[in-house]
Amino acid sequence: MSFxxxxxxxxxxxxxxxxxxxxxxxxxxxxxxxxxxxxYLYFRRNVAGVQREWWYHRMGCxxxxxxxxxxxxxxxxxxxxxx
Amino acid sequence: xxxxxxxxxxxxxxEPIRFTFEGKLVEGFAxxxxxxxxxxxxxxxxxxxxxxxxxxxLLCCSGACPNCMMEVDGVPNVRVCVxxxxxxxxxKAQNVRGSLERDLMAATDKFGGPFxxxxxxxxxxxxxxxxxxxxxxxxxSAAGLGTIDKHARRTGRYDVEHRHADVLVIGGGSAxxxxxxAAAASGEHVVVVDENAPRGDAPxxxxxxxxxxxxxxxxxxxxxxxxxxxxxxxxxxxxVVATGALEQPVIFxxxxxxxxxxxxxxxRLVHDFSIRxxxxxxxxxxxxxxxxxxxxxxxxxxxxxxxxxxxxxPHRISASGTKGRLNGVxxxxxxxxxxxxxxxxxxxxxxxxxxxxxxxxxxxxxxxxFVPRDLPANVEAVGSVTGEGTGSIAxxxxxxxxxxFVCLCEDVTEKDVKRAIAEGFDSIELAKRYTTVxxxxxxxxxxxxxxxxxxxxxxxxxxxAIGTTTARPPWSPVxxxxxxxxxxxxxxxxSIHHRHKEAGATMMWTGSWRRPHSYGxxxxxxxxxxxxxxxxxxxxxxxxxxxxxxxxxxxxxxxPNRFADLKPGRIRYAVLGTDGGRIMDDGTVARIDDETxxxxxxxxxxxxxxxxxxxxxxxxxxDLSIVDVTGAVAAVNLAGPQARELLGPLxxxxxxxxxxxxxxxxxxxxxxxxxxxxxxGFVGELxxxxxxxxxxxxxxxxxxxxxxxxxxxxEPQRILRxxxxxxxxxxxxxxxxxxxxxxxxxxxxFEKDEFVGKWALEHVQERGMRDRLVGFEMQNGSxxxxxxxxxxxxxxxxxxxxxxxxxxxxxxxxxxxxxEELAVEDADITLRVSAGLxxxxxxxxxxxxxxxxxxxx
Ligand code: FES
Numbered sequence: 004m005s006f007x008x009x010x011x012x013x014x015x016x017x018x019x020x021x022x023x024x025x026x027x028x029x030x031x032x033x034x035x036x037x038x039x040x041x042x043y044l045y046f047r048r049n050v051a052g053v054q055r056e057w058w059y060h061r062m063g064c065x066x067x068x069x070x071x072x073x074x075x076x077x078x079x080x081x082x083x084x085x086x
Numbered sequence: 087x088x089x090x091x092x093x094x095x096x097x098x099x100x101e102p103i104r105f106t107f108e109g110k111l112v113e114g115f116a117x118x119x120x121x122x123x124x125x126x127x128x129x130x131x132x133x134x135x136x137x138x139x140x141x142x143x144l145l146c147c148s149g150a151c152p153n154c155m156m157e158v159d160g161v162p163n164v165r166v167c168v169x170x171x172x173x174x175x176x177x178k179a180q181n182v183r184g185s186l187e188r189d190l191m192a193a194t195d196k197f198g199g200p201f202x203x204x205x206x207x208x209x210x211x212x213x214x215x216x217x218x219x220x221x222x223x224x225x226x227s228a229a230g231l232g233t234i235d236k237h238a239r240r241t242g243r244y245d246v247e248h249r250h251a252d253v254l255v256i257g258g259g260s261a262x263x264x265x266x267x268a269a270a271a272s273g274e275h276v277v278v279v280d281e282n283a284p285r286g287d288a289p290x291x292x293x294x295x296x297x298x299x300x301x302x303x304x305x306x307x308x309x310x311x312x313x314x315x316x317x318x319x320x321x322x323x324x325x326v327v328a329t330g331a332l333e334q335p336v337i338f339x340x341x342x343x344x345x346x347x348x349x350x351x352x353x354r355l356v357h358d359f360s361i362r363x364x365x366x367x368x369x370x371x372x373x374x375x376x377x378x379x380x381x382x383x384x385x386x387x388x389x390x391x392x393x394x395x396x397x398x399x400p401h402r403i404s405a406s407g408t409k410g411r412l413n414g415v416x417x418x419x420x421x422x423x424x425x426x427x428x429x430x431x432x433x434x435x436x437x438x439x440x441x442x443x444x445x446x447x448x449x450x451x452x453x454x455x456f457v458p459r460d461l462p463a464n465v466e467a468v469g470s471v472t473g474e475g476t477g478s479i480a481x482x483x484x485x486x487x488x489x490x491f492v493c494l495c496e497d498v499t500e501k502d503v504k505r506a507i508a509e510g511f512d513s514i515e516l517a518k519r520y521t522t523v524x525x526x527x528x529x530x531x532x533x534x535x536x537x538x539x540x541x542x543x544x545x546x547x548x549x550x551a552i553g554t555t556t557a558r559p560p561w562s563p564v565x566x567x568x569x570x571x572x573x574x575x576x577x578x579x580x581s582i583h584h585r586h587k588e589a590g591a592t593m594m595w596t597g598s599w600r601r602p603h604s605y606g607x608x609x610x611x612x613x614x615x616x617x618x619x620x621x622x623x624x625x626x627x628x629x630x631x632x633x634x635x636x637x638x639x640x641x642x643x644x645x646p647n648r649f650a651d652l653k654p655g656r657i658r659y660a661v662l663g664t665d666g667g668r669i670m671d672d673g674t675v676a677r678i679d680d681e682t683x684x685x686x687x688x689x690x691x692x693x694x695x696x697x698x699x700x701x702x703x704x705x706x707x708x709d710l711s712i713v714d715v716t717g718a719v720a721a722v723n724l725a726g727p728q729a730r731e732l733l734g735p736l737x738x739x740x741x742x743x744x745x746x747x748x749x750x751x752x753x754x755x756x757x758x759x760x761x762x763x764x765x766x767g768f769v770g771e772l773x774x775x776x777x778x779x780x781x782x783x784x785x786x787x788x789x790x791x792x793x794x795x796x797x798x799x800x801e802p803q804r805i806l807r808x809x810x811x812x813x814x815x816x817x818x819x820x821x822x823x824x825x826x827x828x829x830x831x832x833x834x835x836f837e838k839d840e841f842v843g844k845w846a847l848e849h850v851q852e853r854g855m856r857d858r859l860v861g862f863e864m865q866n867g868s869x870x871x872x873x874x875x876x877x878x879x880x881x882x883x884x885x886x887x888x889x890x891x892x893x894x895x896x897x898x899x900x901x902x903x904x905x906e907e908l909a910v911e912d913a914d915i916t917l918r919v920s921a922g923l924x925x926x927x928x929x930x931x932x933x934x935x936x937x938x939x940x941x942x943x
Contacts, residue, residue, distance in 0.1 A: 006306035007321075017248075017319075018306075024701065030665070031845075040845050044666050059697055067704040077305055085704050 006077045011084045012064040024057035026050075027069065051075050058082070088126050089360040089386060096285070096358040097122075105175035108185065114171045121147065121154050121167035122359040124177075130344050130411060131186045132156070132166070133179065136231070136526065137497035139189050141410030143344035145494070145532075147351035149281065150332060152495040152527040155231060156180055160241070162232020163527070163563065167351075168297070170283065180232040187409075231527070246317050246571045251277040251293070254309055254322035256300045256439060258282070261469025262328030266292050269326075277320060279311050302559025303327075303443040307464060310559075317568045324464050327440050331433035331455075331470040332531050334478050336370055336396065337500070337540075338429075340405030342491045345412030346427045349379040356386045364388055364426025368415050370403065372396040372479040376430035383428070391422045396431070396479050432478025434535045435471045441557035449550035453477040455535065456554055478535060492540060493533040495526020503537065507544050514541055518555050527563055530555070580625035581720050581783030589797055596800065597690035599626040604799035609893045612805045614796035615769055616894050619726030621795040622803055624775065625783065628673070628692025629719050630685040630699070634710025637683055641675060644702055646825060646834040646841050652677045657749045657764055660685070661833050662695065667824040667846030671695050672815050676751040676764055684751070684762065684777075688815055692716050702842070720780035724790055725773030727940070732793040733774055739763055741774075748942045757782075757789035767941040769806035770934055805890045808899060809934035811861050817872075818859060818887040818901050826850050828859045829909075829930070857884065858909035861929035864898035867891070868919050870926075875918040876902050883908075886917060892933065899933050900926075 007015045026047055031039050048054075051074055058070050071080040091099060101116035107124060114123025121132070121144060131141040132154040142153040149168040157178040158164040166177065182189040253269040255262045258280030270276045270291035280296040298313035307325060311318040333348045335341060345364065349371065355361045366389045371377045380390045394401060394417055405415045405427060414423045437458040441447050444462040449455075450473055457473035470476050490500040498521050511517045514537075523537045524530035534554065542549045578599045586593065591602035602623070604611060614620045632640065641649040645660050652658055654677045662671040671691035676684045687695040692714070699712050724733055730741050739746065739754035746752060752763050761778040778786055791797065804814070813819060813828060825833050826847060834847055864870070869889050876884030889900030908915055913928040935941070 005304040005308040022697065030705075034848075035845055037849060040849065044846070057701070059701065061693075061697070065696070065700060067701050085707075 004077065006079065008058065008070065008079055009082050010058075010060045010063055010066070011068050011082055012066055013060060016060070016063060020060060020062040022059045022061045024059060024067075027055045027057060053080060087128060087361055089356075089362055092357070092360050094357060095360045097360065103171050103173050105171060105173065105177060107177045108179060112177075116171075118171040118359060119167055120156070120158065120169050120171045120175065120177055121165075122355065122361065123171045124166065125355065126359065126361050134182045134186065134189045135342070135497050136181070136495060139182070140342060140497070141186065141189075141344050142342060142494065143411075144347060144351055144355075145335070146333070146348050147354045150528060150531045152231075155527065157232050160235055160238060161565075162234060167354075168281075242315060244315050244317065244565075244567045244571050246319060249277060249293075249311075249318050249320045251275045251320065251322040253277070253324045253326060254279070254320050255326045255328060256309070257328030257330055257469070257471070258294070258296060259328060259330050259469060261330075262326065263289065265326045265328060265466075265468050269324075277322065279309075279320075299562045299564075300439060301564055302561055303439050303465070304559065307443075312562070312564050312568055315568070317571060324466065325443070327443075327465065327467045327471055328469045329436040329439060329471045331435050331476045333376070334431040334434050334535055335494075335532055336372075336403070336429040336431040337490055337492060337536050338403040338405065339490045340407065340412075340415075341429070342489070342494055343405050343407040343412040344410055345407070345425050346405060346429055349376045349428055349430050352379050352382055352428055356382050362386045362388055364424070366391055366422075366424040367426035367428060368417070368422050368424050369393045370396055370401075370417070370427065370429040372430060372432040373477060376428075376432075379428050379430075383426075388426065391424055392417065392420075431536075433470065433476040434478055435473050435476055436531070437471060438529070438557040438561045440465065440467055440471070441554070442559055442561070447554045447557075449548070449553075451548075451550070454479060456538075456549075492536050493521075493523040493526065495528050495533070496522040498523050498533075498537075500540065503540050504544060507541070512545060514538060514552050515555055517541065524555060529561060529563075578626075580623055581780040582623045582625065582722070582787045585784055585787050585791075586623065586797070591797075591799060594800065596626065599689055601626060601689075602797075602799035604801045605797050608799065608801040608805065611796060611798035611802035613893060615726045615771055615798060615802065615806055617727070619724060619728040619732050619793075619795040620769075620798040620802070621787070621790050622723050622725075622769075622798050623721075623783075623787070624723050625720040625780065626689035627716075627721055628687030628689065628695055629715045629721070629777065630687070630692075630696060631713045631715055632683045632685055632699070632710060633681055633713070634708070635681060636708035637681055637710045640699075640703065640706070640708045640710055641683060641685075642838065643706070643840060644699065644842050645675075646838075646843060646847065648835050648838065649675055649677075649683070654679050655751055657751050657766060659833070661825050661830060662687075662698070663825060663843035663847070665842055665846060667843045667850060668821055669815060669819045669823050669825055669828060670698070672813070674764065674766060676762070678751070678753075678762075690816065718780055719777050720783040720786070721775060721777045722787060722790065723768070723773055723775045724795055725767070725769045725771045726795070727772060727943070729772050729774060729795075732790070732795055736789055736793070737761075737763070743943070748938075757786050759786055761786070767938075768810075768812055769803060770810040770812075770932075771806075771940050772943050773941075804888070805892055808888055808890050808901070809892050809894060809932070811901065811929075811932045813859065813901070814888065823859070824850055827855050827857055855906040855909075857903045858906050859887070859901060859903055860909050861931075861933060862886075862900050862902050862915060862917070862926040863929055863933070864900075864917075865925040865927065867898050868924055869898045870900065870917045870919045870924065872900075876904055877916045877918055877923055878905070878908075884915075895933055897933075899929075904928065 004018050006018050008018050009015045053073050059067050068084050070082045097115040097117035103114050130143045133142045145151045145153045147167045149165045154167045155163045156166050157180050179186045252274035253276045255266040255278045258278050266276045266278050277293045279298050279300050284296045295313050298311050301310045309320045352363050355363045367383050368391050369380050380393045383390050407413050415427050434455045440458040443465045445458040446460045447456050448459050450457045455476050455478050492498050506517050506521045511520045524534050538552050541552045586602045591605045593600045594603040638650045657674050657676040660675045671687050673686040696714050737756045739752050750765050759778045759782040761776050764775040767773045870886050874886045875882050884904040886902045891898045911930050915926050916923045
């Protein structure tokens with residue numbers, strides 16, 4: 004991987020400065036059933052296409068942000084701080 | 087051999103350069119390459135081939151082939167034809183036993199044929215199995231390129247530099263420079279990369295990287311450029327590829343003999359280095375440029391016996407030689423006695439970088455070459471790499487015979503290719519892997535087109551149907567040191583580091599930290615902690631300040647145990663878990679005031695914990711801030727029965743047992759330095775962990791050492807904590823361990839409404855424990871290996887995670903994961919120790935001071 008990613012604080016930087024936490028998941032609200040829990044923990048949509056994911060600017064401002072990335076081309080369509 | 091001075095030559099005759107080749111003196115001039123100086127001195131054999139150890143000489147003289155690789159100053163595989171000669175260089179031949187002229191391994195050429203056929207890696211010598219190690223040893227030393235000196239120390243630094251530009255031009259030939267100048271004229275910042283050493287200054291307005299090689303075009307338009315000991319990572323808005331075209335060898339029997347060269351070799355030898363390449367020559371060429379080489383030869387005083395235009399139909403060609411050196415060539419039945427054949431089958435666009443960038447590569451029927459098409463956005467091609475002015479001839483059937491080499495790097499002959507096809511390797515991608523054509527140092531520059539051609543002919547298909555193999559970086563060989571570069575994450579030292587060195591500590595790595603393993607005698611250091619007092623540098627602990635109105639809520643939610651009810655001035659042990667219930671780190675949490683918590687983590691977990699905290703709060707958005715003070719704060723632990731007496735005179739804090747209790751946190755001064763004192767006991771004795779600004783590291787350390795406390799390292803600490811059954815995260819736990827099974831159920835407060843990992847731990851509780859982390863005591867004193875097996879009924883039932891001999895207890899002790907049924911005090915377990923099995927008893931309570939009286943004293 005050698006694409007650039009625009010950190011909402013620092014601007015475009017080499018992808019190696021970041022840590023990707025994977026696609027955004029939804030944490031169950033109340034006590035989940037076993038199935039719901041394992042789906043939350045272990046199942047990912049793993050799309051071939053645009054995906055929303057968490058990124059952390061490890062070697063920079065240490066902020067977490069959300070990015071929309073096309074997993075087929077690594078094109079980053081947008082980045083934003085959570086809300 | 088050297089001609090009289092000529093206009094435009096690269097050498098400076100006023101500046102002689104002397105170096106050695108195989109211990110013998112070689113003389114050249116400034117501006118010479120090692121190869122040109124050797125050639126001027128009469129050397130013709132430069133290497134022995136990969137498999138058959140056939141003599142090989144300069145072929146391209148431009149760094150594109152495998153023929154001139156030597157060891158220079160200990161670095162193997164240097165292409166001496168382009169490596170500048172320098173004073174005192176030590177040059178050696180490689181891949182030979184004996185000398186280049188008399189290589190003992192050359193027997194493989196005569197007799198090795200049946201043993202080293204195509205694909206021999208995959209099928210010869212694999213039986214009998216037991217003999218393989220022997221065969222392997224032989225093969226490894228017989229086949230191959232240079233050797234690496236395994237004992238060589240680092241000889242210099244490599245670095246990475248980042249470059250940003252509007253335009254990157256790869257290739258400094260006429261087309262490349264023209265594009266560069268045009269871009270510069272319109273005000274763009276232009277970087278030009280060229281393989282050859284620059285002549286004079288770079289043209290105005292351009293940044294020139296030369297001699298340098300673009301290794302590839304990666305995703306996102308990243309172009310790594312190797313330039314000596316610097317790897318430039320260039321990012322440009324626009325990339326212009328002007329890599330030109332590559333002269334292709336002509337394929338005929340005997341085409342690898344020393345004395346058969348490409349036209350470019352003649353151009354460079356004559357014009358750059360003023361050397362007469364040979365005495366009598368024959369020119370075989372397929373384009374006007376190459377045919378014109380005859381004039382250069384005559385100019386240099388070489389007698390040109392014949393010029394053959396290969397475009398005029400197929401010719402029967404074959405070369406002959408003695409001891410690997412050319413002595414004549416036959417063309418259409420006419421023999422010419424000569425020492426030089428300049429042979430060029432045309433020029434093939436050097437499209438590899440474009441293909442890597444995403445261009446498609448198509449066969450151009452008219453020109454007989456592969457050309458790049460459909461360039462991706464922001465990538466352009468100019469000059470002959472587009473196919474402009476290139477062309478190549480197909481080898482005719484009649485040309486071929488024995489010792490006809492398709493691939494010089496890997497010694498693959500026409501016969502080998504035919505055999506591979508007969509064996510069913512009929513796709514070019516498979517054939518590449520089986521025959522290894524194109525996989526050698528030239529990366530297909532001189533053999534790709536020829537092998538595709540041969541495939542097309544043998545399988546009776548068009549070249550377009552055969553297609554090309556995938557182009558992958560690196561396009562040129564690159565030193566591993568350059569790829570490794572300088573480490574990005576530097577080693578870390580605590581502010582007390584030099585004191586440890588002065589005290590003679592043996593240092594070890596823990597994560598990126600350097601820490602004392604011990605100061606020479608781990609057992610004595612552990613004894614000092616039990617009997618008097620010890621001192622250990624724990625500055626490497628991760629340290630965070632979590633502060634804000636909702637700091638307590640945050641910790642309450644992120645940890646399985648309680649923190650909302652923690653009183654200011656008190657400390658609690660903390661285990662951090664994931665939503666999967668897995669343990670990720672541990673440490674302590676001290677409440678400083680209502681809104682401020684001081685959190686410590688393991689030495690290697692600090693960065694991960696900060697990231698984890700920040701992530702959860704990016705979701706929860708609680709009102710608090712998280713500050714990493716790991717580097718800003720140093721810490722030492724003073725522990726032992728005398729700790730109170732020794733620390734007393736140095737501090738204004740009241741250390742009386744009632745005033746400063748176990749798990750209290752107090753602020754005050756130690757040796758005049760503002761300090762946070764934490765009374766905790768990782769090593770099992772009365773102890774104070776002192777946290778203070780790291781610039782005062784040596785001051786505080788010296789003051790404590792002066793009291794007579796014994797410095798102790800990590801190894802004695804590991805013995806001491808094991809006596810207390812204190813778990814080391816990552817050593818005794820792994821990514822599957824949860825707090826319940828790691829025997830810390832008291833840490834998990836299920837009555838809390840919510841915390842990270844609650845649901846998964848509830849599930850563990852419901853299904854019941856499967857394995858448990860327990861202590862064990864060896865029956866006979868032998869120490870089992872860490873990672874060793876717990877055996878039940880002859881089968882693997884668990885594993886040992888820590889084991890040490892404790893002098894204090896006079897026994898070998900440890901921690902191990904065992905099946906739940908065995909997690910009972912006094913249960914018998916069997917452990918594998920070296921070859922045999924040894925018995926041990928399960929222990930559930932700390933081996934040393936089980937009631938914790940000494941901690942609380
Ligand atoms: S002769 Fe040096 S690389 Fe070809």
